[in-house]
Amino acid sequence: MNHLRNNKNFCIHFHNFYQQQCRTIVKVRLKWVKNRSLDHIIDKETDLKAASLLKDAIKRSSTGFLTEKTVADWQKLLGLTIPVLRFLRRYPTLFHEFPHPRWNSLPCFRLTETAQFLDSQEQEIYLNHENDTIERVSKVLMMLKTRTLPLLSFQPLKWDLGLPDSFEKTLIPKYPEFFQLVKASNGVSCLRLVNWCDEFAVSALQKSNEKKGCDNEYVEFKRGQKALVFPMRFPRGYGAQKKVRAWMEEFHKLPYISPYVDCKNIDPNSDLMEKRIVGVLHEFLSLTIHKKTKRNYLRSLREELNLSHKFTRIFTRYPGIFYLSLKCKTTTVTLKEGYQSGKLVDPHPLARHRDKFYHVMQTGLLYRAKGNLRSEDVSMLDNVAKDEAGDGDSEEEVETSDEFCEDEVSETDEVSE
Known part of the structure; x- marks a missing residue:
């Protein structure tokens, strides 16, 4: 409850300030940089x-x-x-x-x-971490305007959000205090959030700062005196550029608005709204198992998440936060802070x-003629998984030409799902 109250007070304070003072951040045009590791x-x-x-x-x-x-x-x-x-x-x-x-x-x-x-x-993991799954689904619904989403919209996100197959039949009915299956006016089956949970209304960025304990920056944020800063991992060479640093310093001075706070009073064309959109995308990707998803999946949630029509330009505009990949004939967006040396930071x-x-x-x-799994294979499998988790490979980033600048990213280059 305190998290939500502090965040609301913070947003109101800075929203009034920005209503009175027009401020435009000069955005730097950046080239797209290929990240081979991701x-x-x-x-x-x-x-x-x-x-x-x-x-x-x-x-x-x-x-x-x-x-x-x-x-x-x-x-x-x-x-x-x-x-x-x-x-x-x-x-x-x-x-x-x-x-x-x-x-x-x-x-x-x-x-x-x-x-x-x-x-x-896999089924055992789903069962043992059911509370975690319920929290993720709740947080997704809490970010939406109507707190409701068609089940069909959840289908492509099942893998990314770590939902069990047929979750609407096996999981949702077990938690009527959180969810309700309803029919929309057009007859489409939807999942609706029943009760708002203040405990869940804390973003990943807030949690990561809170873990620092009595860190002065987080204390100042809770008092409404300072904005939270997004972790930045710029492509090689960008972070040292003065114009990029100046841009990001101005960007970070803008107040952080939680994706769980109503934003209807914010000017949709303002820098404040752009930072709010960055926060929403950051939080959504933080909720995914692999800290990434396809751009098309986010586009299908655009209106419910209160995102601008051309929100996908955010991904190339903030290369220190997001990485946009064109691998496998589709467009995938990744949260860069989720990976280190080619592996998930906190899997x-x-x-x-x-x-x-x-x-x-x-x-x-483990393959044995007929696919038999012996007891020694189980031990070997666990050991291999541990060994792989400990391996690290260096990240190699290669700069490409100007043809992939953020203003030129195609909005329709997805493979239909």
Whole structure:
């Protein structure tokens, strides 16, 4: 409650100030810089996500398997750059191919015992961290104008937010004090927030500053005397430029507005609103398991999140906070502070498990003729996951030409999901 009250008082104080004084920050035109380390992560997790979605689809199937004919048109849906059949055959540690019981020429795929074992571990993580999942979903709804979102809008975000498959049937009904399934006027099924939780209305940026304890900057922020500063990790060479430093110093002097505070009285064309948008995008990406999501997914929430029509320019305008990638024929935005040396700074248990899942995909280490998983394999799998978590690789950033400046970023270059 104190967090929310302090933040509201802070916003009111500075909002009145900026209503009286017109202030325009001179924004610097920056080139896009390619980050090979983050591009590699996005490339890797595209296959990881596709394999996970196929695993869930096989589990949902009444027959316990999928046919080539069923998955033939799923390539774009899964975000793949190769045919689905080829993808399934690439990972025999997870997907066992066999002929259809009636049509021998029709390839079919079911889960190997290894994949089933990994799935059972995944379900256990969902169960053990259910409270964390409920908080994430609540916070997403709390940032929306109507506190309501169609279930269809949640579907593409399930992987990013770490939601179990069919969460609307298995998870939501267990928490009626938080959520309610309702029908919109057009008949669409929606998820609605029932009760506002003051404890959840604290952003990741506020929490990270609060962890510093009695840090003078955070104390001054709570008193409404100072704005919180976003962590910045500029591409090589940018941070030392005087014009960039001056711009960011002015930007940081603007008050920080929590994404959980009503912003309807803020001038939509003001610098204050731009900083509020940066805060909303920062918070949303902080809620994701891998600190990233596709730009299209955010665009579908634009109106509910009170974002401007061209909000995606924010990603290239603030390269110290966000990274925009064009890997895998789509556009992905990443929160830079979430990664260090090519790895998540504070990985969620589900992210650690997905690393284990990816290892099985890549190496086939645990694959035994029929996909059997022996006791010694379980130990080996855990050790591999620990070893991988400890590895670090240096980040390599390469500057490109002017053709990817923020004013020239396409707003329609997404692959349809």
